[in-house]
Amino acid sequence: MPDYDVIVIGAGNGGLTASASLAKRGAKVLLLERHNLPGGCATSFIRGRFEFEVALHQLSGLGTPEQPGPLRGLLGQLDVLDKIEFTQEDTLYKTMIPGEFEVTIKADRAEAIAALKEKFPGESGQIDKFFDLVWEFCMQMVSIFFMKDPEASREKYPIYCKYAIKSSKEVLDTFFKDPFLKLAITSYWGYVGLPPSRLTFSDMAMLLWAYIEFKPYHIKGGSQAMSNAILDTFIQAGGYPRFNCAAKKIIIADGRVKGVVTETGEEITADYVVSNASNIATYVELVGEEHVPDDKMKMIGSRSVGPSGFTVYCGLDCEPQDIGIDVSTQFISQNTDMERQFAAWRTFDRPEMCAMTCYDFADPDFSPAGACQVAIINLQFADHWLTIPPSQYADTKYRYAQYLLDIVEKVYPGFSDALEEVDISSPITHLRYLGHPGGGFYGFEKYAKDSNLFIAPTSGIDGLYFAGAWAGMAGFQPTLESGVSAAKAIYRKMNE
Amino acid sequence: MTKQNIKQQIEGYDEIQAEIAVLKKYAHDRRTDKGAVDRVINLLHPKELKLTVSEIIEETASSKTFRLISADGYLPPFQAGQYINIFVSLAGIISSRPYSIASSPAQTAYYDVTVRRVEDGFVSNFLLDEVKIGDSLTSTSPAGLFYYNPLFHGTNLVFLAGGSGITPFMSMIREVTDRGLERTITLIYGSRDPEDIIFKDELEERAKRHGNFTFIPVISDPPSSYSGHTGFITAELMQELLGDAKATIFYVCGPEEMYKFCLPELDKLGVPKKRVRQEVFGPPKYITMEAGWPSGVKGDATFEVTIRGGETIPARADEPLMISLERAGITIPTSCRSGECSLCRTKLLSGEVFQPRGVKVRKSDRQFGYIHACMAYPLKNLEILL
Helix, strand or coil, rough: CCCCCEECCCCCCHHHHHHHHHHHHHCCCCEEECCCCEEECHHHHHHHCEEEEECCCCCCCCCCCCCEHHHHHHHCCCCCCCCCCEEEEEEEEEEEEECCEEEEECCCCHHHHHHHHHHHHHHHHHHHHHHHHHHHHHHHHHHHHHCCCCCCCCCCCCCHHHHCEEHHHHHHHHHCCHHHHHHHCCHHHHHHCCCCCCCEHHHHHHHHHHHHHCCEECCCHHHHHHHHHHHHHHHHHEEEECCCCCCEEEEEECEEEEEEECCCCCEEEEEEEECCCCCHHHHHHHCHHCCHHHHHHHHCCCCECCCCCEEEEEEEECCHHCCCCCCCEEECCCCCCCCHHHHHCCCCCCCCCCEEECCCCCCCCCCCCCCEEEEEEEECCHHHHHHHHHHHHHHHHHHHHHHHHHHHHHHHHHHHHHHEEEEEEHHHHHHHHCHHHHHCCCCCCHHHHCCCCCCCCCCCEEEEECCCHHHHCHHHHHHHHHHHHHHHHHEEEEEE | CHHHHHCCCCCHHHHHHHHHHHHHHHHHHHHHCCCCCCHHHHCCCCCCCEEEEEEEEEEEEEEEEEEEEEEECCCCCCCCCCCCEEEEEEECCCEEEEEECCCCCCCCCCCEEEEEEECHHHHHHHHHHHHCEEEECECCCEEEEEEEECCCCCCCEEEEEEEEEEEEEHHHHHHHHHHHHCCCCEEEEECCCCHHHCHHHHHHHHHHHHCEEEEEEEEEECCCCCCCCCCCHHHHHHHHCCCCCCCCCCEEEHHHHHHHHHHHHHHHHHCCHHHHHECCCCCCCCCHCCCCCCCCCCCCCCCEEEEECCEEEEEECCCCCHHHHHHHHCCCCCCCCCCCCCEEEEEEEEEEEEEEEEEECHEEEEEEEEEEEHHHHHHHCCCECC
């Protein structure tokens, strides 16, 4: 008898939902986590009187109780809905180029269309047509992949087949003329980490559609509350979490998983392993090249590591309204050229766009009374950070943070004077806390070729499963779902 | 038709497959990534430092500086004001204490830590009495939040130091004066008597040579011949020394009593809370005197702490749970030992603890029963999950 049925490596979103799902189904599960707390990205830290949200900007897929999205069901099954509170936002975002243009898009199809038409009356007809296309496309996609139509075909789903892997830019260019309009509609591109020329229409359409249909949400207590709640379900279901304990090796014998060796050299046996570590670390560090199928080694070698990010966490000693902030989520661009904005993620130049989230609208208790917190984020690849000598790392962080503060100060004068606490995370920070190559919190880049249309979700090793952003799509909803998928696959195998 | 089939009917499907074929043919060899993440981390935040004492400098009758070099050749950079948590093993117990680095971050050939004798100091007295040149020590890498942040601290800094609380300031003063940084520093340093002032000569010398650094010792127990400032660091004294302190940021570091005295004085001066940065200072001396301590529990009460899947150990009410664990031979990760860094975050499965004001436990950690063991005092028998 092995020590456990399943060992889960890593307590990020995917590792947590995999652990809790399996434990609830009666499996004996050991959850190993290198750090002292669960969550991975889904965590928080305290500075002064502020508890800063690390990663969650807008939770997708939850939906309302009346019109539930896929995530509501998932979290309900893991008893998370009973343990923590979610708050709904009524706005997707405000997007702007300071001094030139701004528009606020509500989380409602009709209102979103109306706001865009008001700003861009010359393209009214095309705005309607575009939203019709996005909705029709997404309905077809849902029908094929979520309802699993057994008779799906190109004739039956022509819109899906025509647009699925087209670039967003190509579609936007056929519909619209005004570059401001294209920027306004595509502002979520940063959530995938690819500019319109490289972002598939599927990804862009699903973002817009899903956030409008299922609304953006925040979590009371931040994403750490959700991580704690899922872990609580795991513990109550009899699971064994072990923190401050990294996995060092996945034991493979006779072509299948036999267990895990921990950092202290302890050998623990199990029939199944779920890795919430990156695919690269899992194959190269944990499994070892001698056990990795050639095709899988080539697969990870054919893919590029996605962006990490740079965030300035700001605690302000005023209400957001005091300095003019009136919305949770906003995108501040310096120009309409999203391709150029993306290129700047590989440099230390002044950023050409940033996102800014103020957490105190959706949850007035998020910060102490009379205070608020704002996260300013711009994605960044890690490569240029890796060229900085350690002695110059702190100054480099401060300089880049200053650039972001300068952008915000221009839009919201007085912002800098209101700062009470400031801390920073860089790609190096993410690399440190996640252990991912390049600090890539989105996993591999998400080109069309990287979607599950082309990449098999299997590990190529009997008994080894993946969960997290490296296993599929990135972001909170997909990573939470990925763990449940891994758990289901293992459960099916266990009962064969 | 199957799902597989519809994928193949997507416009552009074949082109993508052709692209994948090219990328796989010329795939990057990921075996070269082995160890890459650890190599980056070990340059900035290695998990543990192996140190050798290279020099011991007598500072005052009660304090010494230990110059620590790396046993394996590399010390990571730090920000002036940060500390290392030094581990010692004595009488069969492994424990640790954080010490601010006093040397300048401009070089990392060594870290200086300056230790002052305290009554019953478990680790400090060991360092002062037992440690010799050439001895080995281990520590965490530099950590802590008490450092200058150029994004919002401005350039006019006032340091309020008490006793050995001078050490993080020493690093900051050395950095600013040696590098010629554009910051103005006024150090108001409280000591019992003039002989007690750590780094006295160096501070006076630096003040003489650098127009942007002012050193003001304040002596609480002065000899009759003493002509400088005496008493405590009061609002009146600060008003007199600093004049209008509106654009100033205050940093405070010293013993527990100093915060109790100085913070209200800063209030009297009208300094907003956000302009006051404080270093943490470890568990309070008399926990049963802290606000909120339940009157029904005596300090010397002893409870049982059961570790799930492990042993049951005794724990005194007036000792942090972390120390009771260490007495029983159980070391858990720790860095600040002051409730701030959260490395010792521990799940309380049953029972009740007292955590004094200022312990930085996350909101949802409170909801789900997590405690910071370095500043959690048992009030009942406990069951914990490590």
